Amino acid sequence: MKITDIKAVYPAWKKKGSGAWQEYYWQIVVRVETDTGVLGYGYGGGGEPGKLIVNGHLRDALIGRTIGSVDDIRDTWDHLYFKSLPYGRNGIVIMALSGIDLALWDLLGKTEGKPVYELIGGLKKDKVRAYATGGDPARVRDLGYTAVKRSHKWRSDADYDVAAVQAARCRELFGPDALLMFDCYMSWDAWVALRMREILAEYEPYWFEDLITPDHLDELAELRPRLAPVLLAGGEHDFSHHAFRAIARAGALDLWQPDITWCGGITAGLRILDLARSQGVPVCPHRGGEIWGLHLIAATDCMDLAETHPDRRNDMDGSVLLDEPVVSGGEIAPADRPGFGVTLKPAYC
C-alpha cells in the first residue's frame, strides 16, 4: 500500500502553569493515510514544533512510499532519519519521527489483521508487571501494584529525610518483596547519590533513575559500581540507537529506559534492544505501560516491568485514547486487536 497523506495534530493539553517543558512540547498524534483506505495512528512528542516537522518536510518525504512489511518500515525510518539529519538526530525531530514510526506499525498491523506485538515476533509475556510512578502509596497498593517509583528532586539536605520517609512508608505498605525505585530527574549529583545509597540501604531501593544529566556519561560510568546493588537507570532523554551506543561504550547505565514515543518508535526500540542484548543490559521502556511501549515489552525480552502513572490518567496524559489497557491485579496487557488496538477520540482522527 502507498502512503497518500500524513497529518500530525497537537491536542489541547491541560496546562498547569508549572513552566515544565511538557507543558509546551507534549505528545502529538500522527495519522497516516493510504491508498487502501487503511489509517495508521501513532503518538510522538514535540508539541507544535513536532507537528510542524511532521506536516512539513517529513510529510513530503513520506508521501508515495510503499509499506508492505516490517522491512519497509525500517527503510522508511532510515529515509526520514537521513532526510532530517542536518537539523535532527536528537530531540524534537526524533520525537516527531517516533509518531510517524508508530503510525506505520499501526498501519501494517491493521492491514495484516495482527496486533503490533505479532509483527514484532509474537507474545512473550501474556501480562506485564506494572509499576506505579507517583500516586498515593496506600491507594496504589489497593490497586494491586507490587512495584512503585517515587519522584525525588534534591534541593537541600532536608531531602535526605524526605527520601527516607518515602522509602519507609512504601516498605511498610508494600512489604519486603515489592520493588521500590527513585526517579531523581537529574537533580542529584555523585555525592547525593552515594549518601542516598547509604541512607536508603535498609529499604533496598531497586534503582535510582536519571541521576544526573545524560551529557555526563563518564561520570555515570564511574558512579555506577559505587552504587551497587542499587541499579543506575536512565535513557528517557536519549534518542535512537546512536545515543544508546554511546551509553554502551561508556558503560554508563545498568538499565536502559528508552521512551518509545520519543526515541524513534518501535523501530528504534528494537535496535536499542539488539544493542542492549549484545551488552547484557536490561531494558525497561519509559512509560512502558502506555500502549506504544507495552507492545514492545510484551513481544520481546524487555524486562517484565511497565511504568504506569495511576494519577495521570485523564489529566495531561491518556485523554487522547478511548480504550487503553488498564492495570488489573498489578498487571497490564496489550489488547488482542489489530495494530496497537486502540481507538482515538474522534477529535484526533
Ligand SMILES: [Mg+2]
Ligand atoms: Mg523518569
